[in-house]
Amino acid sequence: MSGVKCTSNLFHPDSALDYLPVEQLRQLQLARYQAIVKRTYDKVELFRKRMEQRSLRPEDIKSLDDVAKLPFTVKTDLRDTYPFGLFASDMSDIVRLHASSGTTGKPIVVAYTQQDVDVWASVMVRTFAACGLGKGDIIQNSYGYGLFTGGLGAHYGAEALGATVIPTSGGNTERQIMVLKDFNVTAICCTPSYFLHIIERAGEMGIDFKALPLKAGIFGAEPWTESMRVRIEKEGGIKAYDIYGLSEIIGPGVASACCAQEGLHIFEDHFYPEIIDPQTGDPLPDGTEGELVFTTLSKWAMPMIRYRTRDITRLMTEQCPCGRTVRRIARIGRRSDDMFIIRGVNVFPSQIEEALLAVEGTLPHYQIVLTRTKGLDNMEVQVEVTADLFSDKIGAMEGLKQKLGKSVEHIIGIRAKVSLVEPHTIARSEGKAKRLIDKREM
Amino acid sequence: MKLNQLSVFLENKPGRLSEPCKVLADAGVNILTISLADTEQFGILRLIVPDWQKAREALEKAQCVVNVTEVVAVEVEDKPGGLQNVLQAMEEARLNIEYMYAFTFRRENKAIIVFRFEDPNTAVKLLQQKGLKILSSEEVCQRVEG
Numbered sequence: 311m312s313g314v315k316c317t318s319n320l321f322h323p324d325s326a327l328d329y330l331p332v333e334q335l336r337q338l339q340l341a342r343y344q345a346i347v348k349r350t351y352d353k354v355e356l357f358r359k360r361m362e363q364r365s366l367r368p369e370d371i372k373s374l375d376d377v378a379k380l381p382f383t384v385k386t387d388l389r390d391t392y393p394f395g396l397f398a399s400d401m402s403d404i405v406r407l408h409a410s411s412g413t414t415g416k417p418i419v420v421a422y423t424q425q426d427v428d429v430w431a432s433v434m435v436r437t438f439a440a441c442g443l444g445k446g447d448i449i450q451n452s453y454g455y456g457l458f459t460g461g462l463g464a465h466y467g468a469e470a471l472g473a474t475v476i477p478t479s480g481g482n483t484e485r486q487i488m489v490l491k492d493f494n495v496t497a498i499c500c501t502p503s504y505f506l507h508i509i510e511r512a513g514e515m516g517i518d519f520k521a522l523p524l525k526a527g528i529f530g531a532e533p534w535t536e537s538m539r540v541r542i543e544k545e546g547g548i549k550a551y552d553i554y555g556l557s558e559i560i561g562p563g564v565a566s567a568c569c570a571q572e573g574l575h576i577f578e579d580h581f582y583p584e585i586i587d588p589q590t591g592d593p594l595p596d597g598t599e600g601e602l603v604f605t606t607l608s609k610w611a612m613p614m615i616r617y618r619t620r621d622i623t624r625l626m627t628e629q630c631p632c633g634r635t636v637r638r639i640a641r642i643g644r645r646s647d648d649m650f651i652i653r654g655v656n657v658f659p660s661q662i663e664e665a666l667l668a669v670e671g672t673l674p675h676y677q678i679v680l681t682r683t684k685g686l687d688n689m690e691v692q693v694e695v696t697a698d699l700f701s702d703k704i705g706a707m708e709g710l711k712q713k714l715g716k717s718v719e720h721i722i723g724i725r726a727k728v729s730l731v732e733p734h735t736i737a738r739s740e741g742k743a744k745r746l747i748d749k750r751e752m
Numbered sequence: 753m754k755l756n757q758l759s760v761f762l763e764n765k766p767g768r769l770s771e772p773c774k775v776l777a778d779a780g781v782n783i784l785t786i787s788l789a790d791t792e793q794f795g796i797l798r799l800i801v802p803d804w805q806k807a808r809e810a811l812e813k814a815q816c817v818v819n820v821t822e823v824v825a826v827e828v829e830d831k832p833g834g835l836q837n838v839l840q841a842m843e844e845a846r847l848n849i850e851y852m853y854a855f856t857f858r859r860e861n862k863a864i865i866v867f868r869f870e871d872p873n874t875a876v877k878l879l880q881q882k883g884l885k886i887l888s889s890e891e892v893c894q895r896v897e898g
């Protein structure tokens with residue numbers, strides 16, 4: 311723990327696991343990995359069948375390098391076995407069920423034993439502690455309570471931390487602001503976009519947000535950007551911490567930012583991370599960007615072996631200034647689901663966003679349209695003109711088009727046609743624009 | 753001595769031009785003059801109206817992107833060489849013209865031309881020194897609407 315530049319003066323005993331010597335951590339991970347593979351093999355039919363197809367037995371996992379031989383688990387596996395097909399415990403040992411609403415069809419169901427619930431609270435304790443919170447803090451939990459894992463996950467963690475929890479759940483922004491102000495709240499848990507909404511609304515209500523005792527936001531459940539973090543910190547007068555989790559693995563509490571605010575520490579004594587090539591499934595070395603894969607090392611009711619998160623990131627192995635030894639993932643801004651291939655190049659919509667953002671510093675509504683003429687793929691980026699972007703001079707508008715086109719080409723290496731379109735012409739569903747229209751006939 | 757010009761962004765698609773005009777007609781706003789600058793893909797509609805705030809509100813309500821710019825209306829003798837005199841005065845004053853367009857009516861052998869300069873305040877001052885007649889918003893309205 312030498313060279314520690316920033317730690318909270320409140321140290322929670324659970325956080326000790328964040329600082330395990332790496333060698334000891336790997337030994338613990340291997341022992342837990344072997345045990346969870348054996349348990350899943352014995353209890354979950356789908357996993358056993360896939361192992362048998364590969365002529366694999368649990369004993370074949372002799373080192374952490376061997377885990378690359380194991381089959382992946384994907385989201386559709388949870389749907390195909392709906393509702394309880396991947397459970398490894400009897401229902402009598404399961405104390406909690408959660409479900410996430412998929413965008414289409416059946417939800418996915420996840421289960422917890424008492425031990426799983428305790429582990430979950432413990433990783434949330436480590437999350438809050440990494441964000442500088444402890445006993446004495448008043449935490450407003452605006453994640454939704456219910457089937458969604460966010461609300462209860464953060465709630466149990468905050469109580470175990472020894473903080474005071476206010477279970478406001480989501481919605482009713484004016485009441486949220488009243489509680490925030492009147493209860494001397496020091497930290498809030500919600501999605502970053504909802505927090506921006508709160509700041510805006512508070513401004514309209516004439517409340518000086520920066521004068522409130524609020525010091526930290528624990529933000530997750532949706533991808534957000536570094537520039538959004540900067541904006542939240544500036545307008546809210548708080549530290550904005552990025553946390554990561556997903557119901558299939560446990561809920562919130564898989565990884566968390568620390569005081570260094572560079573990447574998110576994975577609580578890897580419970581969640582074993584890998585980065586793979588989303589196309590081939592091959593493992594990629596640390597530091598390389600690819601799809602994030604997790605194995606739950608201690609989850610008893612519903613273990614996940616090599617679950618493909620579809621989130622794109624890289625593992626950061628450099629020593630963090632905070633002194634934690636558990637590895638970090640870089641901020642997640644994109645998902646492998648969104649990737650498209652044009653002229654042999656992999657492109658993510660987030661790269662287009664990055665390119666558009668680089669030009670004027672704001673992100674306009676945009677849409678990517680792919681077409682194919684005479685066997686050649688073309689990419690058009692349609693950008694909605696906003697009052698900020700609009701000039702009465704033709705030359706300025708042509709210049710803007712050119713700058714946008716150059717920025718896109720610079721980032722993805724492919725020429726794109728940029729079109730300026732009128733506001734509100736790009737179709738939106740639930741407030742979000744559909745980013746990609748692929749008209750190519752394959 | 754400057755006019756507030758409204759600009760509206762339009763995609764170069766059939767029927768786009770008539771929409772803002774209809775919005776203004778419905779709002780009871782009379783268009784004093786109109787000019788369209790376009791490229792293959794998009795266009796910029798420029799308008800001079802008596803009540804630019806009302807017009808802007810109506811256009812924005814109809815989800816148009818609207819920009820307000822100060823332009824200068826200069827009186828030009830409607831005779832051969834009339835425009836040339838004005839342009840020459842601008843050249844001598846080292847004023848760079850971003851773009852220009854004319855009002856479509858003439859009265860007492862006088863035409864009005866709208867000029868867009870980078871710095872309209874300096875332009876007005878320099879042109880008045882050159883003896884050119886710069887029209888105020890009220891004067892423009894009076895002349896157009898009679």
Ligand SMILES: [Zn+2]
Binds near residue numbers: 568569632633
């Ligand atoms: Zn750290």
